[in-house]
Amino acid sequence: MVSKALLRLVSAVNRRRMKLLLGIALLAYVASVWGNFVNMRSMQENGELKIESKIEEIVEPLREKIRDLEKSFTQKYPPVKFLSEKDRKRILITGGAGFVGSHLTDKLMMDGHEVTVVDNFFTGRKRNVEHWIGHENFELINHDVVEPLYIEVDQIYHLASPASPPNYMYNPIKTLKTNAIGTLNMLGLAKRVGARLLLASTSEVYGDPEVHPQSEDYWGHVNPIGPRACYDEGKRVAETMCYAYMKQEGVEVRVARIFNTFGPRMHMNDGRVVSNFILQALQGEPLTGNPEEHTILEFAQLIKNLVGSGSEIQFLSEAQDDPQKRKPDIRKAKMMLAWEPVVPLEEGLNKAIHYFRKELEYQANNQYIPKPKPARIKKGRTRHN
Numbered sequence: 001m002v003s004k005a006l007l008r009l010v011s012a013v014n015r016r017r018m019k020l021l022l023g024i025a026l027l028a029y030v031a032s033v034w035g036n037f038v039n040m041r042s043m044q045e046n047g048e049l050k051i052e053s054k055i056e057e058i059v060e061p062l063r064e065k066i067r068d069l070e071k072s073f074t075q076k077y078p079p080v081k082f083l084s085e086k087d088r089k090r091i092l093i094t095g096g097a098g099f100v101g102s103h104l105t106d107k108l109m110m111d112g113h114e115v116t117v118v119d120n121f122f123t124g125r126k127r128n129v130e131h132w133i134g135h136e137n138f139e140l141i142n143h144d145v146v147e148p149l150y151i152e153v154d155q156i157y158h159l160a161s162p163a164s165p166p167n168y169m170y171n172p173i174k175t176l177k178t179n180a181i182g183t184l185n186m187l188g189l190a191k192r193v194g195a196r197l198l199l200a201s202t203s204e205v206y207g208d209p210e211v212h213p214q215s216e217d218y219w220g221h222v223n224p225i226g227p228r229a230c231y232d233e234g235k236r237v238a239e240t241m242c243y244a245y246m247k248q249e250g251v252e253v254r255v256a257r258i259f260n261t262f263g264p265r266m267h268m269n270d271g272r273v274v275s276n277f278i279l280q281a282l283q284g285e286p287l288t289g290n291p292e293e294h295t296i297l298e299f300a301q302l303i304k305n306l307v308g309s310g311s312e313i314q315f316l317s318e319a320q321d322d323p324q325k326r327k328p329d330i331r332k333a334k335m336m337l338a339w340e341p342v343v344p345l346e347e348g349l350n351k352a353i354h355y356f357r358k359e360l361e362y363q364a365n366n367q368y369i370p371k372p373k374p375a376r377i378k379k380g381r382t383r384h385n
């Protein structure tokens with residue numbers, strides 16, 4: 001009896017235990033299912049976050065591209081003055097994509113005129129005037145002035161010609177054609193439309209000058225068959241043609257004899273002293289100074305210091321017909337035009353250095369670093385210009 005009662009008691013206890021155990025197991029099961037569910041949820045959320053950030057990584061540069069595109073559609077041009085029809089001139093600038101021409105383009109555009117740039121891009125570059133492309137007052141024509149040009153304009157600035165020795169000596173006959181035939185064509189155009197023409201001439205019309213400084217009435221000292229003659233004589237005949245058209249045809253002409261200039265937008269391969277020295281100093285190469293010209297040596301030292309370069313200064317033999325000394329006598333220009341240079345040497349050099357540093361970076365990014373080369377005459381090659 002006792003044993004039966006004991007068994008019932010034990011089994012009752014066990015049933016309760018079993019129930020308890022079952023309850024606990026059920027709870028554990030529910031908890032684990034819930035846990036898994038929560039885990040999966042958070043994994044899913046994590047996954048969603050990861051996907052979202054991946055999408056963001058891809059989309060953000062696209063958004064940036066769209067913003068750039070939007071900006072380019074609403075492109076802001078440099079500020080342009082409004083000129084009435086009466087005051088607004090139609091101006092042709094030959095060589096307007098070059099170093100000097102593109103700055104003139106900026107000035108005349110900002111003054112509110114309609115500017116047509118004509119350039120064959122031998123030394124000029126589209127980059128120099130790209131900020132005006134699309135502007136209603138601006139037009140860019142790829143044309144060689146050796147070919148006639150028929151357009152209607154009020155003024156002509158005739159700058160088209162290579163201007164640095166390596167460039168104009170590259171193809172001397174082409175340089176002669178550009179200055180002779182090109183200037184003839186522009187004067188013919190000026191005559192037909194009654195436009196005033198300004199010729200960009202050069203200090204090289206003085207050759208290796210025998211007077212110092214050089215004034216407008218000095219006739220010059222040019223070797224007519226030397227390596228620089230294509231440019232020197234080309235510009236001299238261009239000047240002669242301007243005054244012949246003035247006297248014979250009544251064309252209004254102006255001649256500006258530009259001395260050695262330098263600054264932003266100068267071509268990397270220009271080959272003149274300032275760009276050569278700056279590029280050499282920036283690239284840690286020797287500055288090739290002329291021994292006879294003390295001022296050139298000073299110049300080399302100044303550029304070296306401004307660049308902060310470790311380049312040495314190297315003395316080479318001088319180039320044939322290289323002018324020994326040149327300095328403009330600007331008294332007349334000052335008196336009649338109230339003109340005188342306004343940018344001090346160091347400021348101008350710093351601007352040029354800043355520009356060339358950027359150009360070197362640009363070239364390096366495009367895997368091409370040109371080095372200024374000394375001028376040389378190419379022999380035995382047929383050209384078809």
Ligand SMILES: O=C(O)[C@H]1O[C@H](OP(=O)(O)OP(=O)(O)OC[C@H]2O[C@@H](n3ccc(=O)[nH]c3=O)[C@H](O)[C@@H]2O)[C@H](O)[C@@H](O)[C@@H]1O
Pocket residue numbers: 147148149150151184185186187188189190191192248249
């Ligand atoms: O050989 C001559 O006897 C004549 O040469 C020129 O007259 P022309 O050859 O008719 O030429 P221009 O009108 O002066 O024009 C010179 C060049 O400019 C070019 N041109 C003319 C006009 C124009 O709009 N665009 C243009 O490119 C023509 O190719 C032309 O060959 C002189 O102007 C005349 O005085 C001279 O008598």
